[in-house]
Amino acid sequence: MTDAVNNRARKPLAKRASAFLEPYLYSAPALFLIAAVILVPLVVGISYAFRDIQLLNPFSGGFIGLDHFQALAGDKAFRRALGNTLWWTGASVFLQFVLGLILALLLDKPFYGRGLVQALVFLPWAVPTFLAGLNWAWLFNPVIGPLPHWFHALGLMAEPENILSDPALAMWGPIAANVWWGIPFFAITMLAALQSIPRDLYEAAAIDGAGPVQRFLSITLPFLAPTMAITILLRTVWIANFADLIVVMTSGGPANRTQIVASYIFTQAFRKLDFGYASAIALVLLVLLLAYALLIILLRQTLLNKG
Amino acid sequence: MKKLLTATCLSALMASAAHAETLTLVEVITSPARTETLESIVARFEEANPGTDVEIISLPWGEAFQKFATMVSAGNIPDVVEMPDSWVSLYANNGMLESLEPYLADWEYTDDLTDRALELGREVDGTAYMLPYGFYLRAMFYNKNLLEAAGISEPPATLAEFTEASAKISELDGKYGYCLRGGAGGLNGWLMYGADMAGSNVFFEEDGTSTANQEGWVEGFQWLIDLYQNGYAPKDSVNWGFNEIVAGFYSGTCAFLDQDPDALIAIAEHMDESDYGVTTMPKGPSGKTFPTIGYAGWSMMSASENKDLAWKLIATLEGPEGNVAWNKRTGALPVQKAAEEDPFYDSPQFAGWFEELNDPDAVPTVMPTYLEEFGFFKDSLSISTSQQALLGEITAQEMADEWADYLTKAQKKHLAK
Numbered sequence A: 001m002t003d004a005v006n007n008r009a010r011k012p013l014a015k016r017a018s019a020f021l022e023p024y025l026y027s028a029p030a031l032f033l034i035a036a037v038i039l040v041p042l043v044v045g046i047s048y049a050f051r052d053i054q055l056l057n058p059f060s061g062g063f064i065g066l067d068h069f070q071a072l073a074g075d076k077a078f079r080r081a082l083g084n085t086l087w088w089t090g091a092s093v094f095l096q097f098v099l100g101l102i103l104a105l106l107l108d109k110p111f112y113g114r115g116l117v118q119a120l121v122f123l124p125w126a127v128p129t130f131l132a133g134l135n136w137a138w139l140f141n142p143v144i145g146p147l148p149h150w151f152h153a154l155g156l157m158a159e160p161e162n163i164l165s166d167p168a169l170a171m172w173g174p175i176a177a178n179v180w181w182g183i184p185f186f187a188i189t190m191l192a193a194l195q196s197i198p199r200d201l202y203e204a205a206a207i208d209g210a211g212p213v214q215r216f217l218s219i220t221l222p223f224l225a226p227t228m229a230i231t232i233l234l235r236t237v238w239i240a241n242f243a244d245l246i247v248v249m250t251s252g253g254p255a256n257r258t259q260i261v262a263s264y265i266f267t268q269a270f271r272k273l274d275f276g277y278a279s280a281i282a283l284v285l286l287v288l289l290l291a292y293a294l295l296i297i298l299l300r301q302t303l304l305n306k307g
Numbered sequence B: 001m002k003k004l005l006t007a008t009c010l011s012a013l014m015a016s017a018a019h020a021e022t023l024t025l026v027e028v029i030t031s032p033a034r035t036e037t038l039e040s041i042v043a044r045f046e047e048a049n050p051g052t053d054v055e056i057i058s059l060p061w062g063e064a065f066q067k068f069a070t071m072v073s074a075g076n077i078p079d080v081v082e083m084p085d086s087w088v089s090l091y092a093n094n095g096m097l098e099s100l101e102p103y104l105a106d107w108e109y110t111d112d113l114t115d116r117a118l119e120l121g122r123e124v125d126g127t128a129y130m131l132p133y134g135f136y137l138r139a140m141f142y143n144k145n146l147l148e149a150a151g152i153s154e155p156p157a158t159l160a161e162f163t164e165a166s167a168k169i170s171e172l173d174g175k176y177g178y179c180l181r182g183g184a185g186g187l188n189g190w191l192m193y194g195a196d197m198a199g200s201n202v203f204f205e206e207d208g209t210s211t212a213n214q215e216g217w218v219e220g221f222q223w224l225i226d227l228y229q230n231g232y233a234p235k236d237s238v239n240w241g242f243n244e245i246v247a248g249f250y251s252g253t254c255a256f257l258d259q260d261p262d263a264l265i266a267i268a269e270h271m272d273e274s275d276y277g278v279t280t281m282p283k284g285p286s287g288k289t290f291p292t293i294g295y296a297g298w299s300m301m302s303a304s305e306n307k308d309l310a311w312k313l314i315a316t317l318e319g320p321e322g323n324v325a326w327n328k329r330t331g332a333l334p335v336q337k338a339a340e341e342d343p344f345y346d347s348p349q350f351a352g353w354f355e356e357l358n359d360p361d362a363v364p365t366v367m368p369t370y371l372e373e374f375g376f377f378k379d380s381l382s383i384s385t386s387q388q389a390l391l392g393e394i395t396a397q398e399m400a401d402e403w404a405d406y407l408t409k410a411q412k413k414h415l416a417k
Helices: A002-010 A013-048 A067-073 A076-108 A114-121 A129-139 A147-153 A172-195 A199-207 A212-240 A244-249 A261-271 A275-306 B002-020 B032-048 B061-073 B085-093 B101-105 B115-121 B144-149 B159-170 B187-198 B215-229 B235-239 B242-250 B263-270 B307-318 B320-330 B337-341 B348-358 B374-390 B396-415
Strands: B022-027 B053-058 B080-084 B131-137 B139-143 B176-178 B254-259 B276-279 B293-300
Touching (some): A013 A275, A067 A275, A076 A172, A076 A212, A076 A261, A129 A172, A172 A212, A172 A244, A244 A261, B022 B032, B022 B307, B032 B053, B032 B307, B032 B320, B061 B085, B080 B085, B080 B307, B085 B293, B101 B307, B115 B131, B115 B293, B131 B307, B131 B348, B139 B144, B144 B159, B159 B187, B159 B215, B215 B374, B215 B396, B235 B242, B235 B374, B293 B307, B307 B320, B320 B337
Parallel strands (some): B022 B080, B176 B254
Antiparallel strands (some): B080 B293, B131 B293
16 A cells, blocks of 8 residues: 555656546546536626626626616516516426326326327427417417306306406416426326336235325335426426516516516516626526525435435 | 627628628518518519529517517628618617618609608608608507497597497497507507597607606596496406407407508408498597507618618519518508509508598607617516506506606607717
């Protein structure tokens, strides 16, 4: 052992340096690409948040420090958008997850024609969001669409009205479209995780006298937990940033009731052409989502350690 | 850095393609039928100018504004672009549009353009940074069957009669008076009824102060809010955009619709000609009405490397033949005087517009599209605040104050230039 150490110390410096650098040189092209594609735009984007950037205005671009953030602190529309984002993300993820899990459990049982049903069930995932949004918007429209009339017939509504124009209910329109569109994602990932659970565990549990609920709680759930944590984390970040459906269906209306932070960023950047302010909002969203991701990862670690 | 890269790549590409005389044309108010017509006009241009090749880029209107702004700022600049009225000031004031004055000076058809076309084309700095191809003038569509069912013999001529007629029609089951446009593109209605009640379409005082929160205007806003809150328009209409109001009208849900001639295309497909009419917008207490006039045209980008050829393309699009063919498709009223002779514009539907155009008390009103901030005001600020007002969250006065505040700042900035 000591010989080896002495040997290493006696190697010429150049050789040692090259030995040390070798792995870095191999990975340099990849690192360089990652830096060019991800880090540079990220840093540039973050710098915009502290500058006055007006697209198409050649005289803008000066540094203005924290002005954008000061404006943001007093921006009522932003605060409302933040609340709407929590509601939109929470409801969408929860419903997508629960319904996706139920679907996966149903599809896990072999039955005649399962292949066809699986293919059909995953179809919404393949529909472009723009199209899904337009379709749902028309479905909710009482002039053209059936939904308000069905709600009316079921006694849920006094009049067949469009929920998208009701300030209290408008958010449920894009949420419904989002849930329909996002269930397959959870179903696919959960189904894959379910099928990797060894079947003999269930048989052994059944022989030991565990009922279906017990089997689900003590075998299925622990095996699914890591997949659940990761998929929920990913979907939450995606949905919080996902404004397509809202922009297509309500463009943030009525009266900003469905404006989420992501669609607000879009409005500031592409309607007002104020990239500086839009970047400042985006930075706030980024920090919030990072905090959330850290929380989930910590939660997962503690759960795993407990197990 | 990335911008630089794309710009150099693009200019390298352009340099290599320059021998083939390529022009790029961007259309922004896109529909499949319009693209087809545009391609046929452009094909004629290519035949007349052998060796030229026009590349058409079609942007869907819903995302055209941000797409085109992004294209231009990335250095991907076309030669000719379809220019809506609300964009002209933004691009012209940033020095991106070529003045068409020198070309218009020797064009054989300049004298055949209607006066209004040149007047509107010179909206920014009195210089023709765009040449309109057609006008979109608001007139009132009315559903004859619904009026009859409600026992109304004549379409309403004044705002008071309009309220009365809307109330009667709304008593019918599931029917409403007005196809209100509370969502995208709803600003025209607010400004028209505001001006009708104020008896003037002057948007600003001399010093740049907005008139939007003065008494008459606020009355006009209140009139529209009352119409909605009394249930004379569908509850849903707080969110309605173009497609919804047109569908609301041809499905017989609501009886009155203020729209431009281009809505005829969709409505004629779904309704019998005898079931609806077009008339002048209802008049305010002053006996005048102020229908908004919008327009779109063709502009040349100052970065174009082939300006003479680009003008030839614009001239083909704007000449009598191209202009009439194009407007038959877009539904706008043409800018060539010769077009009025065309049998196409002889139909009873167009009579409503020509009548309105010839009515001295119907004053075509141009919204203040020359303001750089107007795009945001029209597409975002005015929509969210007017929806709040319709839903009763803020008063007409509060909405008007917010509008006046924003517009005054924009106008003062404009005057300071």
